[in-house]
Amino acid sequence: MSENRTYAHPYIPNTVPEVRDAMLKEIGLASMEQLHDAIPDSLKLKREMNLPPAMTEHELRRHIDGLLAKNKHGAAYLNFLGAGCWQHFIPAICDEVNQRSEFVTAYAGEPYEDHGRFQSLFEYQSLMAELVDMDVVNVPTFDWSQAASTAIRMAGRITGRTVALLPKSVDPDKVMIIRNYCTPVMELRFVEIDAETGRMDLDDLRSKLSSDTAAVYFENPGYLGIIEDQGNQISSLAHSVNAVSIVGVDPISLGVLEPPSRYGADIVCGDLQPLGMHMNYGGGQAGFIATRDEETYVMEYPSRLFGIVPTEVEGEYGFGDVAYERTSFAHRENGKESVGTQTALWGITAGVYLSLLGPSGMQEVGETIMQKSQYAAKKLSAIPGVSLRFGGTAFFKEFVVDFNDTGLTVAQINQRLTAAGIFGGKDLSDAYPHWGQCALYCVTEIHSQADLDRLADAIQTIVHKP
Amino acid sequence: MKRIRRDHKVRQFHQAKWDEPVIFELHRPGERGVIPPAAEAGITAEVGDGIGRIPSSMRRSIAPRLPEIGQAKVLRHYLRLSQETLGSDLNVEIGQGTCTMKYIPRINEMLIRNPNMTELHPLQDGESVQGMLEIFYKLDLAMREISGMDAFSFQPSSGTQALLAMASIVRAYHDSRGEGDKRDEIITTIFSHPSQAATAAVKGYKIITLHPDEDGFPDLEKLKDAVSERTAGFVVANPEDTGIYNHRIREFTEIVHEAGGICFYDQANANGLLGITRAKEAGFDMSFFNLHKTFAAPHMCGGPATGALGVTESLKRFLPGPLVDFDGSRYVWTNQTDESIGKVRSFHGVTQTVLRSYAWIMSLGPDGLKDVAQIAVLNNNYLYHKILKIRGASAPYMKGRRLEQVRYSWKQLTDETGVTTEDITRRMCDFGLHYWTSHHPYIVPQPFTLEPTESYSKEDLDEYIHALEHISNEAYTQPDIVKSAPHNSTVHRNDESSLDDPKQWCITWRAYLKKTQPE
Numbered sequence: 001m002s003e004n005r006t007y008a009h010p011y012i013p014n015t016v017p018e019v020r021d022a023m024l025k026e027i028g029l030a031s032m033e034q035l036h037d038a039i040p041d042s043l044k045l046k047r048e049m050n051l052p053p054a055m056t057e058h059e060l061r062r063h064i065d066g067l068l069a070k071n072k073h074g075a076a077y078l079n080f081l082g083a084g085c086w087q088h089f090i091p092a093i094c095d096e097v098n099q100r101s102e103f104v105t106a107y108a109g110e111p112y113e114d115h116g117r118f119q120s121l122f123e124y125q126s127l128m129a130e131l132v133d134m135d136v137v138n139v140p141t142f143d144w145s146q147a148a149s150t151a152i153r154m155a156g157r158i159t160g161r162t163v164a165l166l167p168k169s170v171d172p173d174k175v176m177i178i179r180n181y182c183t184p185v186m187e188l189r190f191v192e193i194d195a196e197t198g199r200m201d202l203d204d205l206r207s208k209l210s211s212d213t214a215a216v217y218f219e220n221p222g223y224l225g226i227i228e229d230q231g232n233q234i235s236s237l238a239h240s241v242n243a244v245s246i247v248g249v250d251p252i253s254l255g256v257l258e259p260p261s262r263y264g265a266d267i268v269c270g271d272l273q274p275l276g277m278h279m280n281y282g283g284g285q286a287g288f289i290a291t292r293d294e295e296t297y298v299m300e301y302p303s304r305l306f307g308i309v310p311t312e313v314e315g316e317y318g319f320g321d322v323a324y325e326r327t328s329f330a331h332r333e334n335g336k337e338s339v340g341t342q343t344a345l346w347g348i349t350a351g352v353y354l355s356l357l358g359p360s361g362m363q364e365v366g367e368t369i370m371q372k373s374q375y376a377a378k379k380l381s382a383i384p385g386v387s388l389r390f391g392g393t394a395f396f397k398e399f400v401v402d403f404n405d406t407g408l409t410v411a412q413i414n415q416r417l418t419a420a421g422i423f424g425g426k427d428l429s430d431a432y433p434h435w436g437q438c439a440l441y442c443v444t445e446i447h448s449q450a451d452l453d454r455l456a457d458a459i460q461t462i463v464h465k466p
Numbered sequence: 467m468k469r470i471r472r473d474h475k476v477r478q479f480h481q482a483k484w485d486e487p488v489i490f491e492l493h494r495p496g497e498r499g500v501i502p503p504a505a506e507a508g509i510t511a512e513v514g515d516g517i518g519r520i521p522s523s524m525r526r527s528i529a530p531r532l533p534e535i536g537q538a539k540v541l542r543h544y545l546r547l548s549q550e551t552l553g554s555d556l557n558v559e560i561g562q563g564t565c566t567m568k569y570i571p572r573i574n575e576m577l578i579r580n581p582n583m584t585e586l587h588p589l590q591d592g593e594s595v596q597g598m599l600e601i602f603y604k605l606d607l608a609m610r611e612i613s614g615m616d617a618f619s620f621q622p623s624s625g626t627q628a629l630l631a632m633a634s635i636v637r638a639y640h641d642s643r644g645e646g647d648k649r650d651e652i653i654t655t656i657f658s659h660p661s662q663a664a665t666a667a668v669k670g671y672k673i674i675t676l677h678p679d680e681d682g683f684p685d686l687e688k689l690k691d692a693v694s695e696r697t698a699g700f701v702v703a704n705p706e707d708t709g710i711y712n713h714r715i716r717e718f719t720e721i722v723h724e725a726g727g728i729c730f731y732d733q734a735n736a737n738g739l740l741g742i743t744r745a746k747e748a749g750f751d752m753s754f755f756n757l758h759k760t761f762a763a764p765h766m767c768g769g770p771a772t773g774a775l776g777v778t779e780s781l782k783r784f785l786p787g788p789l790v791d792f793d794g795s796r797y798v799w800t801n802q803t804d805e806s807i808g809k810v811r812s813f814h815g816v817t818q819t820v821l822r823s824y825a826w827i828m829s830l831g832p833d834g835l836k837d838v839a840q841i842a843v844l845n846n847n848y849l850y851h852k853i854l855k856i857r858g859a860s861a862p863y864m865k866g867r868r869l870e871q872v873r874y875s876w877k878q879l880t881d882e883t884g885v886t887t888e889d890i891t892r893r894m895c896d897f898g899l900h901y902w903t904s905h906h907p908y909i910v911p912q913p914f915t916l917e918p919t920e921s922y923s924k925e926d927l928d929e930y931i932h933a934l935e936h937i938s939n940e941a942y943t944q945p946d947i948v949k950s951a952p953h954n955s956t957v958h959r960n961d962e963s964s965l966d967d968p969k970q971w972c973i974t975w976r977a978y979l980k981k982t983q984p985e
Contacts, residue, residue: 009834011569011762013923014841023844023924027851035843036742038711038867043743049611054831057573064825068582070597075585077594084812085588091500093537097544099579105553105570107765108562108902113481113895115956116550117767123489126975130530135977139768142623143812153668176808180634180786184646184670220524229521256517258524281598282588282813283770293977295968304768305973307965308488311958317488318960322971328664330906333673338664340626341758344768348544355489355540356499359529364502370516371505378512394519418591426589449506 082398082442083426091356094276098349118319122306124351132268133259135293138303140286140347145174147269147287149181154300155215155244162186163212167200169193171223172431198226198390209241219248225398235264253396255362276353286346302337369397373443379456404436406463416462475932479898480954482549490975493533499540550956558926561901563871563915564707566737566759574822588813599797602790605824614746615776619785620815626661628754628773632730633669634807635784636699649698655684657706682710682863693725703732709868719749736760738843738870741836752777761823772819786810841920842870852931856938871917873910880912885941885948887912893951897933
């Protein structure tokens with residue numbers, strides 16, 4: 001028992017001295033120290049750890065709320081940051097379901113005591129399958145970057161080849177994750193994007209395709225917000241060398257944008273965060289992977305895949321693991337990549353989101369986003385010195401704003417916007433130095449016309465040359 | 467009235483059974499679950515319908531066949547499914563060994579719902595997230611003290627991703643010394659988590675798996691035979707999933723170091739060690755903690771989670787970045803150099819879990835953390851003592867005390883009754899309890915793995931023991947009741963014959979409708 005405490009700890013019932021002593025006696029021990037006899041004395045820590053003393057629940061609450069109060073958040077500020085984590089409308093039911101004690105604290109139960117977990121994830125797979133128009137979707141992985149990494153490794157195994165081609169417009173952070181995951185088994189090579197349109201340079205793609213190419217990966221909308229309308233040609237080019245076409249998508253666009261399966265994608269991946277997850281400082285990410293229902297593809301997933309089955313009682317739905325023998329759970333290093341704890345609760349939440357929105361809601365949210373982002377882009381590009389980097393190309397919810405002619409850096413503009421209660425777009429000057437001072441702005445359905453006018457007015461004031 | 471008798475030893479339980487349809491069957495054309503925000507008239511006047519801008523080839527041609535369902539029906543459906551899920555809040559979840567299913571403090575779940583947490587964007591300027599960064603930094607300090615490591619990254623979002631990051635660091639380290647191609651083997655043990663071997667294989671390594679000696683210890687002589695100039699690293703859990711602590715661990719790490727390899731430690735089984743012994747003193751270069759196990763973050767049906775990855779100073783430059791730092795007045799994210807493995811997950815990891823675990827450490831303090839370790843080991847040895855008395859049960863390997871968990875065997879029970887550990891898995895849920903066997907392969911025959919943690923009272927442990935005794939008794943007297951279980955669960959035994967057949971498996975509802983016909 002702690003010397004600093006004379007009561008049982010609320011989280012540790014057997015710190016009650018009488019109970020603890022009775023249990024020790026039952027197993028034939030005289031002291032708590034004997035429990036750790038197996039550990040050599042030379043390895044034991046012979047001092048108390050240097051950590052702050054315990055707080056009571058009330059003290060803890062004050063302490064943490066006090067720390068969090070130092071943050072400024074995107075609901076109090078106007079937020080135009082996106083770049084892989086986006087602020088969207090979250091239906092209350094999403095929070096209600098993913099805060100349910102049963103779902104929060106379940107883990108690895110069997111299909112019997114956890115029937116609801118299995119069914120919810122099967123339903124998530126099924127709802128997502130309709131959105132992307134493919135027949136197989138996995139229990140989600142960590143994030144879009146992991147989903148893309150695994151899609152590329154799947155393509156490597158399917159083709160027996162080692163090179164993946166990606167456009168240079170992929171998020172540099174995502175490239176870091178994919179590169180680490182693929183090294184040293186696969187190699188990434190980059191395809192130029194058209195300087196005017198931001199779309200993939202098909203001539204450069206042609207020149208880089210070869211019999212080593214396992215996959216061509218591209219995105220819709222891309223990191224820079226652009227709608228890539230050459231999907232059919234890119235997929236055809238990939239297929240012409242028997243490579244796999246992989247498309248990363250923002251799923252909230254799929255009420256209005258054609259799903260990649262209709263322009264030749266063999267594997268579709270992306271992030272679920274827009275479908276009901278709070279930003280949570282990046283903690284809301286979850287990656288999905290989808291394919292056709294072909295054994296060649298299904299057997300290369302590392303993920304859990306839940307399937308529906310009959311039970312021994314007519315009329316009951318049962319659920320279980322499909323092709324479990326694929327996994328590292330079954331065969332360690334001889335399984336497909338690895339599987340373990342991933343992002344199941346966000347999968348369930350995305351299922352709730354899709355079942356609430358339905359086909360009309362998904363179309364409406366896509367339309368609203370496109371209206372508002374175009375409105376914002378129009379207002380901003382009307383400011384003298386401010387323009388759009390790829391103004392001639394259609395975009396979804398993000399667009400690149402070019403501030404080069406203002407004489408100010410993005411950092412300076414963003415600092416002044418913050419003072420006005422606005423988080424400006426992501427500064428791209430580090431990642432794309434040859435573009436000078438550009439920023440990636442994100443506008444979604446949550447922004448009102450007044451919000452967007454306020455942004456335009458603030459930037460107008462900041463860049464105004466006296 | 468008469469006094470109601472309450473002397474039964476096993477719980478008279480029945481799981482919720484709602485006979486709930488699959489959500490597509492709730493579809494009624496025209497119903498709406500929620501209306502998303504719309505554009506104001508002023509916006510429409512300016513830009514029209516917005517979608518006119520989409521190139522025609524990219525306009526969605528056929529609407530997604532999502533169901534249309536009123537809001538209350540969606541809520542009711544998912545609440546029913548939640549009731550058909552046995553979370554650790556609802557049961558004495560000591561049956562999921564290796565996963566440290568401890569009490570999830572409700573205060574922590576409330577703290578993470580603060581909009582100053584949920585509505586933060588990960589790319590906000592550091593000045594606007596000082597509170598968040600302070601929590602990252604202070605958790606880093608606490609983790610350093612608990613492990614003896616010198617720097618932590620919270621980017622890995624599970625134990626598996628932490629293992630992948632560690633295997634990546636091993637490769638980066640040897641590459642930096644020009645030995646990347648030569649050192650192509652990673653050594654692990656069979657009683658360690660499958661992801662140790664699997665993630666090393668993802669990073670291109672050949673895997674050498676050590677089997678235990680007759681007492682269940684990793685075999686030192688086999689390690690000596692395995693190391694060579696090809697050794698890149700050695701990854702192990704200690705205690706392993708048997709609950710057996712390898713007291714010669716320091717010799718293991720020395721042998722690997724002498725061969726030029728990196729020693730990395732899977733601390734998934736750390737719950738019995740807090741404040742008792744640390745990774746550093748055992749000679750490890752890297753270690754990770756599962757915050758969703760040892761540090762009381764919930765498992766959330768299988769993530770999101772955090773594998774907090776710590777390294778010694780000499781490996782800090784390889785950690786994924788950025789890393790949190792404190793300059794004496796402000797908290798900042800500091801970028802790593804090109805020597806780093808880059809990133810393993812977008813942004814900074816699962817921040818909610820970082821906050822939960824920081825709060826948990828603050829609610830225990832240094833003495834409370836040591837109580838956790840001691841009571842977890844006490845509870846386990848109490849359980850072990852009692853389970854060895856159950857007919858048909860045993861604990862293979864060494865006979866002495868174990869740490870925080872034990873991998874048991876029903877070999878005798880199976881030999882004598884025909885009842886298997888899988889049958890018992892299905893029977894335990896009839897008593898409102900969860901029970902897990904083991905990772906594959908089943909080195910221990912008819913295995914089951916129990917980890918009681920510090921969270922359960924003596925009465926809770928007794929309830930679990932009584933259920934196992936009851937089932938053992940059933941196995942010897944009326945085995946069919948165990949073999950045909952579950953009887954009191956949401957559904958009955960699955961017909962699993964389609965799950966491995968590409969022509970029959972149905973991974974989505976649309977595939978089910980295509981592949982099956984009504985009779």
